Amino acid sequence: MKKHNFNAGPSILSQYAIEETAKGVLNLNGSGLSILEISHRSKEFSAIIEEAENLIKELLEIPQGYSVVFVHGGASMQFCMIPYNLLNKKAAFLDTGTWASKAIKEAKNFGEVVVVASSKDKTYNYIPKGWTIPSDADYFHITTNNTIYGTEITTDIDSPVPLIADASSDILSRPMDVSKYAMIYGGAQKNIGPAGIGFAIIKDEILGKANRPIPTILDYRTYTQEKSLYNTPSCGAIYTAMLNLRWLKNEGGLKEIHKRNLEKARVLYDEIERNKVFVATVNDVNDRSIMNVNFIMSENYKDKEEDFQKFASSKGMVGIKGHRSIGGFRASIYNAMPLSGVQALVDAMKEFEKAL
Numbered sequence: 001m002k003k004h005n006f007n008a009g010p011s012i013l014s015q016y017a018i019e020e021t022a023k024g025v026l027n028l029n030g031s032g033l034s035i036l037e038i039s040h041r042s043k044e045f046s047a048i049i050e051e052a053e054n055l056i057k058e059l060l061e062i063p064q065g066y067s068v069v070f071v072h073g074g075a076s077m078q079f080c081m082i083p084y085n086l087l088n089k090k091a092a093f094l095d096t097g098t099w100a101s102k103a104i105k106e107a108k109n110f111g112e113v114v115v116v117a118s119s120k121d122k123t124y125n126y127i128p129k130g131w132t133i134p135s136d137a138d139y140f141h142i143t144t145n146n147t148i149y150g151t152e153i154t155t156d157i158d159s160p161v162p163l164i165a166d167a168s169s170d171i172l173s174r175p176m177d178v179s180k181y182a183m184i185y186g187g188a189q190k191n192i193g194p195a196g197i198g199f200a201i202i203k204d205e206i207l208g209k210a211n212r213p214i215p216t217i218l219d220y221r222t223y224t225q226e227k228s229l230y231n232t233p234s235c236g237a238i239y240t241a242m243l244n245l246r247w248l249k250n251e252g253g254l255k256e257i258h259k260r261n262l263e264k265a266r267v268l269y270d271e272i273e274r275n276k277v278f279v280a281t282v283n284d285v286n287d288r289s290i291m292n293v294n295f296i297m298s299e300n301y302k303d304k305e306e307d308f309q310k311f312a313s314s315k316g317m318v319g320i321k322g323h324r325s326i327g328g329f330r331a332s333i334y335n336a337m338p339l340s341g342v343q344a345l346v347d348a349m350k351e352f353e354k355a356l
């Protein structure tokens with residue numbers, strides 16, 4: 001039976017990336033070697049990592065003065081790298097979930113932290129409104145898409161201080177005005193490629209101003225100056241990411257994928273609204289993520305959660321169990337999820353309702 005992969009991360013990749021990776025694992029571009037055994041300094045791999053970085057630049061129309069790098073340690077290591085490199089006195093944060101809180105925790109090791117607003121009072125089921133960014137902060141940090149709670153900031157906000165965004169789970173899901181950000185970063189395993197790499201898009205001029213020594217491997221300048229090849233990166237993961245980026249470009253780029261993502265999200269949220277068995281956890285339509293759609297059983301059907309889980313599994317749905325911190329269901333519908341996969345989930349929801 002066809003499986004529909006709704007995993008939150010690592011998550012669905014394009015079929016093109018999977019199939020071409022399989023070929024490259026056996027014999028990379030006729031070289032007679034596997035991508036898993038070539039040197040990261042070889043001309044084959046140089047071309048791969050360069051193409052990957054260039055595709056990110058091209059897809060996001062990144063202006064001059066920015067570097068694109070692949071880093072170690074996923075998004076979580078960057079929670080400490082960012083303050084290490086950029087926090088001299090004070091940093092401001094918008095607390096929209098577990099990942100934002102983890103970034104806040106690390107920043108506190110390096111200086112004063114101001115949380116401008118938090119949605120923790122309601123299990124992070126909305127994006128706080130009406131806050132102000134302190135103009136004396138070294139930077140302001142947001143999480144554009146809150147993977148666990150299914151909320152998203154879908155516009156590029158104006159900030160009087162350098163704006164830094166953890167965009168782990170919505171990077172490349174829509175066109176972005178990169179010029180509004182000093183830095184956009186994240187783990188690659190949601191919308192770029194497989195696990196094992198993180199990415200960062202950095203405005204070059206913000207680096208080199210830290211008033212502390214930085215260990216070489218945690219210094220962003222090491223990555224920008226050495227083109228992500230200071231030491232050995234995760235070559236296989238970068239190869240698959242490059243293929244997935246190539247797929248995205250061939251599909252028509254960010255305008256086209258955004259259109260599809262909006263349509264997928266609309267179809268799923270519409271069904272949640274219509275279906276008496278389910279209810280969305282995020283009330284404000286404007287705050288709803290188009291990448292991670294969260295829903296729970298409605299009041300009268302609380303005892304049917306496990307039944308639906310089993311029913312959906314029997315129909316080929318994978319990874320729709322909600323995050324352990326909130327329960328219910330979460331369908332992650334990243335770029336590579338086709339509308340037909342979302343339709344299959346919607347059909348299962350309809351069928352489940354009918355059979356009650």
Ligand SMILES: *Cc1c(COP(=O)(O)O)cnc(C)c1O
Nearest residue numbers: 074075076099145147168169187
């Ligand atoms: C998954 C995720 C992270 C953590 O990523 P790692 O690469 O596992 O460290 C951080 N932030 C957001 C928004 C995420 O979705």
